[in-house]
């Protein structure tokens with residue numbers, strides 16, 4: 265029976281958890297979210313992605329954005345390529361959807377800052 | 382004359398304004414940038430607000446939420462204005478500069494300095510070697526990248542495993558740079574294990590513990606750096622040198638409260654190295670202003686919203702703190718804000734210094 269050790273990245277506590285590769289049973293997690301994470305990390309590792317896109321604001325040249333949910337870890341660099349094609353015009357509100365269904369993941373890209381000018 | 386002037390419109394300044402607010406008080410926030418939110422605006426990653434809002438917010442989202450707490454409150458804000466001097470007489474006299482009015486003065490009965498931190502520089506940690514372009518703090522690189530849209534380099538090494546360095550290792554990698562490694566003087570990282578996992582391990586970026594930079598080579602632009610292992614006394618061990626060909630070195634080696642400008646105030650500073658300078662005063666009695674100030678102070682410090690009414694309560698609370706100073710938790714903006722707010726919470730009331738150590 266082999267066990268995979270990892271760090272739960274769900275919250276800043278950062279528990280060292282062990283996931284049984286067969287039963288997917290998680291130990292060492294201080295809360296239930298760690299069990300969900302451990303299982304997912306073995307079967308379908310995912311990450312949130314935060315980055316920036318071009319904006320025509322007078323205040324700053326980049327607009328911070330994020331994925332509305334985590335996306336498969338293997339898609340991070342491809343996602344960056346897609347997101348880098350986005351350009352945004354002011355005004356924009358935090359939460360505005362800038363790209364729908366990123367790489368068919370069902371996840372959208374939204375602005376995380378409001379800029380009026 | 383204002384009752385309270387708050388210097389800095391970052392997380393600390395905004396929270397301080399919210400906590401100090403009282404309809405009877407004339408409060409002004411002075412911010413040198415064109416936007417409120419401070420350093421959070423460039424911290425585009427998520428993980429903020431877990432404790433305060435029970436949400437995973439990015440820095441800009443956290444800043445906006447904090448700003449919204451002030452909606453409807455009669456708090457004045459002066460943007461694009463830098464406080465360049467403070468003189469304490471009977472009251473506080475602030476010298477301010479901005480592009481429209483030039484230099485002018487404002488007075489206040491009390492001030493709260495929430496001017497944030499700056500990152501330690503190369504000369505503060507005595508890095509040896511040449512002085513080419515391409516060496517900067519991780520936070521500067523973060524600002525260039527996330528707000529101004531400039532990549533500062535293509536082949537990067539990072540000194541110091543503080544969280545800003547780890548976050549930037551991931552950020553630069555995602556933007557196409559090659560991050561060759563992170564060196565940390567201590568035998569452990571002082572960043573969150575979560576960030577070691579998701580910022581370094583995810584991208585196979587090596588972390589060299591018990592290592593430091595022993596040489597920097599480059600004429601105009603950085604060409605390479607040499608790292609060496611250190612022993613228990615932090616002396617480099619000959620024969621352990623490794624050379625990395627890089628064009629950029631980012632430093633993530635600690636934060637220092639940005640309060641030099643206010644040295645004329647001569648506050649008491651904390652002996653904790655690299656942490657905050659803290660001045661704490663115990664007022665003799667209370668009035669509305671003092672209560673408001675104290676409330677801010679206590680709330681920011683303890684994170685609790687319990688009103689401290691009696692001087693006794695406060696004294697007890699402070700005694701508790703003095704025997705057990707709160708740790709500087711960089712990943713909780715509320716607490717860090719408290720720390721930077723505490724850097725200098727100065728009350729214009731007759732005060733007796735209260736020792737923190």
Ligand SMILES: Cc1cc2nc3c(=O)[nH]c(=O)nc-3n(C[C@H](O)[C@H](O)[C@H](O)COP(=O)(O)OP(=O)(O)OC[C@H]3O[C@@H](n4cnc5c(N)ncnc54)[C@H](O)[C@@H]3O)c2cc1C
Pocket residue numbers: 388389390391392393394411412413414417418419420421424462463464465495496497498499500519520521523544545548636639642711712713714717718721722
């Ligand atoms: C580069 C960097 C990255 C960081 N990343 C993180 C992170 O990812 N997570 C985390 O939890 N913590 C992080 N921190 C720690 C951060 O300091 C706190 O989290 C918190 O956001 C700081 O809030 P603040 O209001 O004290 O300071 P700041 O946000 O720095 O706000 C200070 C404000 O005061 C203004 N100001 C300064 N001097 C003057 C003056 N003389 N006149 C007028 N205005 C003035 C500045 O323009 C600024 O807006 C980081 C710190 C730095 C430096």
Ligand code: SF4
Pocket residue numbers: 272273274275276277278279292293294295296297298299301
């Ligand atoms: S297991 Fe729970 S407490 Fe531990 S890091 Fe994960 S989310 Fe945080």
